[in-house]
Amino acid sequence: RNIVNIPQEYYNTAFSVNAYWITMDGTRVEGASKTFSIENNCIKEEVWVDAVNGTDACYYGTAANPYKTLEYAISNACKSEEDTVIHLASDLTVTKDYALNNVNGRTITVDGYKNESENYKITKNDGNHAFSVTGSGTVKFSNIEVEQRAFGAIIKVDSATTVNIENAVLTGAAADQYALINTMAAGALTVLNLKNVKAVINTTSAQPRWNTSAAIIRTGNDTAADAKNVEINLEGCNFDTSGATNRSGITIMKYTTATVNAVDTVIAAKDIFPINDNSADSVVNKTRCSLSVADWSDVIAIIGKTKYTSMASLISAINGTTIDITVDLLQDTVITSTGGVANELRPQADLTVDGNMHTLTYNCANNAIRTYTKRVFNFNSLIINHNGSGAALQIGESSTVNLNDVTVNAVNPPAGDKYKYGIINIVAANSAEVNLNLKNVTGVMRDASAGTADPAFIRTGNDGEEKTVRLTLDNCNIDTSGAVGRYGILVMNKTTCTVRLENGTEITTKDRLPIYSKSGDKTTVLKNSYKGSAADGRVGMIGNASYATFDALVTAVNASTGDITVEILNDAAFTAEKSLKPGGNITIDGNGHTLTSSSNNHALKLEKADITYSFKNTVFEHHNRGSIAQIYRASTVNFENCVINAVKPDSRYNYALINFTAAGSAVPKLTLNLTNVDVNMADTQNGLDGYSAFIRTGNQGEVKR
DSSP states (O other): OOOOOOOGGGSOSEEEEEEEEEOTTSOEEEEEEEEEEEETTEEEEEEEEOTTTOOOSTTOOSSSSOBSOHHHHHHHHHHOSSEEEEEEOSOEEEOSOEEEEETTSOEEEEEOBOSSSOBOEEEEOSSSOSEEEEESSEEEEEEEEEEEOSSSOSEEEOSSOEEEEEEEEEEEOOTTOOEEEEEOOTTSEEEEEEEEEEEEEOOOOSOOSSOSOEEEEEOOOSSGGGOEEEEEEEESOEEEETTSTTEEEEEEOTTEEEEEEEESOEEEESSSOSEEEOOSSOEEEEESOEEEETTOTTOOEEETTEEEOSHHHHHHHHHTOOSOEEEEEOSOEEEOOOOGGGGEEOOSSOEEEEEEEEEEEEOOSSOSEEEOSSSEEEEEEEEEEEOSSSOSEEEOSSEEEEEEEEEEEEOOOOTTOOOOSEEEEEOOOSSEEEEEEEESOEEEEEESSOOSSSOEEEEOOOTTOOEEEEEEEESOEEEEEEETTOEEEEEOTTEEEEEEEEEEEEEEESSSOSEEESSGGGEEEEEEEEEEEETTOOOEEETTEEESSHHHHHHHHHTOOSOEEEEEOSOEEESSOEEEOOSSOEEEEOTTOEEEEOOSSOSEEEOOSSOEEEEESOEEEEOSSSOSEEEOSSEEEEEEEEEEEEOOOSSOOOSEEEEEOOOSSSOOOEEEEEEEEEEEEOOSSOOSSSOOEEEEOOSTTOOOO
């Protein structure tokens, strides 16, 4: 039989082969010793290079007996039919141009790992390029430093291939340096993947060799015959040409169709566009990236290759556009406009503002950014410091507004004034429809003075305004814990609203609900991996009434006269059984918090007939021998998005965690619905009567449905 799916850790992932042959007279002749490893179900050959202790001979190349030169190692790697890793075992000083001709379509890796704190270095002293890549396979450079002192590239790519560079430092030190990575394969697709790469050109020569399109990454030459496709993926990289005249981080040539995807990457230039895009067919996607130009101290932003030195001229250009545009901010900027039309964005096409991790500080008297056309507005990688009394972002018309990787700080209200309404405020009216999407957004609000007329961090405008709002918060953190009387999200009375809270979103307030709707059932709130909290430690709220302890909250529940929703805003523990007998249907929303019960029997006793008990978004830690929910009357009980942990019984779990014990001459009926509920139950002892369970329908002899 075949044995498959054995975890890799259970068999050897490295082995050596010592070849030999026997002559006619019986003499054993030793051949080459090879080391191989197994990775992702593929065999890889491994060789070592040591310029000090190595020897270039066919029976060398192991860690114990390394090759002497990189040339010899590469020559053998290019002939291999296996993936090959070339390990540096010393620093190397080279003068040759090495051809990585990967004819067999395999992966060739040059790895310079020395120890946890340093890697080996290759220094290229003269000649042209350091490495020329051809063939159809993949070439990888990892854990390595390369300094190029010649004018050529460190890596020149001459074929349709993939080049991966990880954990590397690349330095260009030649006076006429024109590129560290140059893609020259005409009519082909080249893919560059760089992760955790620091690349620097530090020459001050104003004229690179051949032309002025110099860069750390350059897509070849500027002729129609040189047309090509290039995909560039950067993650966690730092490109620095701020000490080099006329060098970009990336130059996309005129006839290149390029896609650039950059994440958490810094590109700093001296006197030229950090991404110098000369093509009409390129797409540049940036996420949490920083762009800057050291010598452009008067340029606050660019649109394409047009520079803007004032916010007034920038907004004028935005409002005059009829085509989709991207604004790239290049430095921190302070805006002191008094508001009004001076800061209204009214483009006639979709607008993207990429902050490139720069900060806009608004010292306006009222609102900061105002959107007033039916377009798509994208604000990315931006920090907003808002010091005016109005909104940091006011949405005045039907539109889609997306905030990605944005921080909004409202922590310094105007002297003698306050943040009055909403930091993000949707004032669009007249049956407007607004989609507001926040992803990876941090919002902080601090104000010792109460606001005006139900203030919040996000607010859907004013009472009486008919509108539809679809609001999504994905992995966001909204903190108004230092602001008196502020909600996290406030839905006004005429707003039809759907709120989605996803992927670890947290909202923390001081003395108001994290989410509050004045529009009743016109508002739907969907929570998935969300936590809403109160900074002052109160356990929960019913409406706008706060309760400091769980006991006080239960007392209020049992005094209620109609349907209620209980919002749990902090973890709570209780040591006595709690009877829940509300005046109507009850929803207990844990908002991601934990209720821990350590009574000597049941946790919650549901004792009201013909109502609905709903438990949502709650973690139950149950340490009692009785039930988490002991159901005494005919009713409907719902658990949704809950976790039930029963792993620490005080003695043992006697019967069931959810138990329907209602009985009587009128046959009682229970409807029990569990949706997205995780249960963890552990007990080393048996239950009492041999019928213990997670869910149990009471006792023997009780007639029920």
